[in-house]
Amino acid sequence: MNCEDIVKCLSDYIDGDLPIEILEQAEKHMAACPNCTTALHTLQETIEAYRISGKARIAPEHRASLLSAIHEAVQHHQD
Numbered sequence: 001m002n003c004e005d006i007v008k009c010l011s012d013y014i015d016g017d018l019p020i021e022i023l024e025q026a027e028k029h030m031a032a033c034p035n036c037t038t039a040l041h042t043l044q045e046t047i048e049a050y051r052i053s054g055k056a057r058i059a060p061e062h063r064a065s066l067l068s069a070i071h072e073a074v075q076h077h078q079d
């Protein structure tokens with residue numbers, strides 16, 4: 001699994017739809033990849049902020065911009 005695979009998984013991760021075997025692979029990659037760790041922390045903080053404010057799900061427009069920001073950050077890192 002590489003950084004691009006991780007980015008593709010993040011959407012399912014947000015929804016809690018990531019199969020456990022994929023989650024394990026993703027966690028293994030992230031343990032060795034500070035960039036993806038940072039991306040995941042950003043996502044987790046956003047998800048948590050939504051939960052605290054009583055919203056079950058991230059608004060689609062916020063979610064899209066969050067994912068594209070993470071995608072850009074990961075791609076930039078790979079240059």
Ligand SMILES: [Zn+2]
Pocket residue numbers: 002003004006029030033035036
């Ligand atoms: Zn990575």
